Amino acid sequence: MLTKRQNLMETIKGGNPDRFVNQYEFMDLIMEAPMDLPLAPAPGTRVKNKWGITFDWPADQIGSFPMHDDEHKALKDITDWKNQVKAPAIETSEEAWAAAVAHANSVDRNDKFVTAFCAPGIFEMTHHLMSMEDALMALYEEPEAMKELIDYVVEYELAYANEYLKHIQPDALFHHDDWGSQISTFISPAMFDEFILPAYKKVYGFWKANGVELIVHHSDSYAATLVPEMIEMGVDIWQGVMTTNNVPELIKKYGGQISFMGDIDSGRVDFPGWTREKIYEDAKKACEECGKLYFIPNLSQGLNISSFPGVYEATSEVIDQLSKEMF
Amino acid sequence: MSKIQEVKAKVEAGKSKLVPGLVQEALDEGSSPAEILQAMVDSMGIVGDKFSSGEIFVPEMLIAAKAMSKGVEVLKPLMAGDGSTSLGTCIIGTVAGDLHDIGKNLVSMMIESAGFDMVDLGVDVPADTFVQAVKDNANVKLVACSGLLTTTMPALKEAVQTIKAAHPEMKVIVGGAPVTPEYAAEVGADGYAPDAGSAAVKAKELVTA
Numbered sequence: 001m002l003t004k005r006q007n008l009m010e011t012i013k014g015g016n017p018d019r020f021v022n023q024y025e026f027m028d029l030i031m032e033a034p035m036d037l038p039l040a041p042a043p044g045t046r047v048k049n050k051w052g053i054t055f056d057w058p059a060d061q062i063g064s065f066p067m068h069d070d071e072h073k074a075l076k077d078i079t080d081w082k083n084q085v086k087a088p089a090i091e092t093s094e095e096a097w098a099a100a101v102a103h104a105n106s107v108d109r110n111d112k113f114v115t116a117f118c119a120p121g122i123f124e125m126t127h128h129l130m131s132m133e134d135a136l137m138a139l140y141e142e143p144e145a146m147k148e149l150i151d152y153v154v155e156y157e158l159a160y161a162n163e164y165l166k167h168i169q170p171d172a173l174f175h176h177d178d179w180g181s182q183i184s185t186f187i188s189p190a191m192f193d194e195f196i197l198p199a200y201k202k203v204y205g206f207w208k209a210n211g212v213e214l215i216v217h218h219s220d221s222y223a224a225t226l227v228p229e230m231i232e233m234g235v236d237i238w239q240g241v242m243t244t245n246n247v248p249e250l251i252k253k254y255g256g257q258i259s260f261m262g263d264i265d266s267g268r269v270d271f272p273g274w275t276r277e278k279i280y281e282d283a284k285k286a287c288e289e290c291g292k293l294y295f296i297p298n299l300s301q302g303l304n305i306s307s308f309p310g311v312y313e314a315t316s317e318v319i320d321q322l323s324k325e326m327f
Numbered sequence: 328m329s330k331i332q333e334v335k336a337k338v339e340a341g342k343s344k345l346v347p348g349l350v351q352e353a354l355d356e357g358s359s360p361a362e363i364l365q366a367m368v369d370s371m372g373i374v375g376d377k378f379s380s381g382e383i384f385v386p387e388m389l390i391a392a393k394a395m396s397k398g399v400e401v402l403k404p405l406m407a408g409d410g411s412t413s414l415g416t417c418i419i420g421t422v423a424g425d426l427h428d429i430g431k432n433l434v435s436m437m438i439e440s441a442g443f444d445m446v447d448l449g450v451d452v453p454a455d456t457f458v459q460a461v462k463d464n465a466n467v468k469l470v471a472c473s474g475l476l477t478t479t480m481p482a483l484k485e486a487v488q489t490i491k492a493a494h495p496e497m498k499v500i501v502g503g504a505p506v507t508p509e510y511a512a513e514v515g516a517d518g519y520a521p522d523a524g525s526a527a528v529k530a531k532e533l534v535t536a
Binding site: 058060061062065132133136137139140141181182183184185186187188191267268270271272307 | 341384451478522
C-alpha cells in the first residue's frame with residue numbers, strides 16, 4: 001500500500017495510485033505558524049486584526065466577515081493607501097515559531113507533506129481592506145495604486161515565506177484566494193493577467209525556488225477560465241473546485257499540468273440535515289466522472305473541516321468506500 | 328454621434344468622469360431629461376446582458392453603474408417630483424441569518440439602473456422587516472430577497488411567504504447561489520434570476536406585465 005504522500009504523487013503525476021487520495025489526508029497543515037488569519041475566532045466574537053481589518057462573527061452565523069461600513073473600513077481611499085495600510089511585523093523569534101516547529105517535527109514526511117498555510121490571498125487582502133466594490137472599481141479607476149498595493153502585499157507574503165522557510169522547511173504550501181462566485185470569476189482573465197498573475201508568479205515561484213514541492217491553491221468558486229494562469233503561476237492542485245467548473249472536462253484538458261481537488265460542493269452536502277446517502281451520491285458521481293488520475297475527491301471547503309459536525313468525517317468514510325468499490 | 332448617443336456609449340464604458348459633462352451637453356442640445364435617462368437605462372440593459380452572457384465581469388458592471396449614477400445626479404434637479412420615469416420602488420435585502428451582501432448590492436445596483444427607486448434593507452433581514460418596509464414606503468412594486476447559504480434557504484422561504492401573506496399582490500423576486508428556478512417556484516416567488524443582469528430584466532418584466 002502506498003503512503004498518503006506516494007499515493008498523492010501517483011495521482012497527480014498520472015501514475016498508478018492504489019486508491020483515491022482522501023480529501024486533505026496528504027497535507028499536515030501547520031496551523032500554529034504565527035500569521036494573522038482573516039477571521040474572528042468563534043461565533044459571537046469580533047476582532048480587529050493586525051492589518052486593521054475588523055472581522056465579525058455573529059453568534060448565529062457559520063463564519064466571519066470583514067466589516068466595511070464607514071467606521072470599520074481599513075482603507076477608505078486607494079490613492080492614499082501608503083498612509084492607510086500598514087503591514088504587521090513578521091514574527092521572527094524562535095519562541096513565536098516554537099509550536100509550529102514542534103508540530104512540523106512530529107510529522108512523518110514519508111507519509112504526509114508538512115504544509116504551510118497562507119490566508120487570506122492577495123486579491124482577498126485588497127477587498128478585505130477596502131470592500132469588494134471599492135477594490136474592483138479601483139482596478140479600473142486607480143490601476144497604478146492598486147498595483148502598488150498588490151506589490152506591498154506580495155512583499156509581506158515573501159517576508160512571511162522567508163521566515164517560514166527559515167524555521168520550517170515545508171514540503172507543500174496551501175494558499176487561499178477566492179477568485180470567483182459559484183458561476184463566474186470576479187474579474188476577466190485579461191484583468192487577472194495584469195494584476196494578479198504577476199503577484200502569484202513571484203509568491204509561488206519563491207516558495208518553489210526554496211524547496212517547496214507542492215503548491216495547493218484554494219478557490220471554492222468558478223475559475224475554469226483561469227486554469228491556464230494557475231498552471232503558469234505554479235499551482236499543482238486547485239483545491240475547492242466546484243461542480244460548476246465541469247471538472248471532468250478540465251481534467252481532460254489540463255490533466256498532467258495541474259490536478260483538481262473538490263467536485264463535492266459543500267453547499268449541497270454540508271447543512272444541518274445532512275445525510276451520508278447524499279454525500280455518497282455526490283461523491284460517487286464525482287469519482288465516476290472525474291476518474292482516478294489528476295483528481296482528489298474533496299468537499300469544496302477550504303480546510304479539513306465542515307460547517308456542520310460529522311460531514312467531513314462522513315465524506316472521508318464515503319471516499320474510502322468508493323476506493324474499495326472502484327480500485 | 329449625437330450627444331445622447333455619446334452618453335449611452337460612455338455609460339456602457341463606465342466613464343464616470345465624462346458622463347456628467349456629456350449629460351449636460353445633451354441637455355444643452357435640447358434632449359429632454361427623460362430621453363437622456365432612458366438612454367442610460369438602455370445602456371445599463373446592455374451592460375446587464377453582457378454580464379449575464381459572461382462577456383463582461385463585476386468591475387465593468389460597477390463602473391458602468393457608477394457612471395450612470397453620476398449622470399443621474401445632473402438630471403435629478405430637473406426631474407424632481409417627476410414620478411413618471413420610475414418603475415416604482417423595490418425593497419431589497421438579504422434574508423435573516425445571512426450576511427452576504429456583495430451579490431445583493433450588485434442586484435440592487437442593476438435594478439436601480441433599470442429605473443426603480445431602491446430601498447436597501449441590508450443583510451440579515453427578518454421576514455417581518457420586509458413586510459414593514461412595504462408598508463412604510465410609497466409605491467412599492469417589488470420585493471427582492473437574496474440568500475447565499477444553503478442553511479438560509481428556509482429563511483428565504485419564510486420571507487417570501489410572510490410577504491405574500493401580508494401583501495398578496497406584491498411581486499417577489501429571489502436569487503442567490505443555492506436558489507434554483509424550481510425552488511423559487513416552490514416557495515411562491517414570482518420571479519428568479521441567476522445573476523444581477525437578468526435580475527434587472529426580470530424585475531422590469533414583473534412590474535410591467
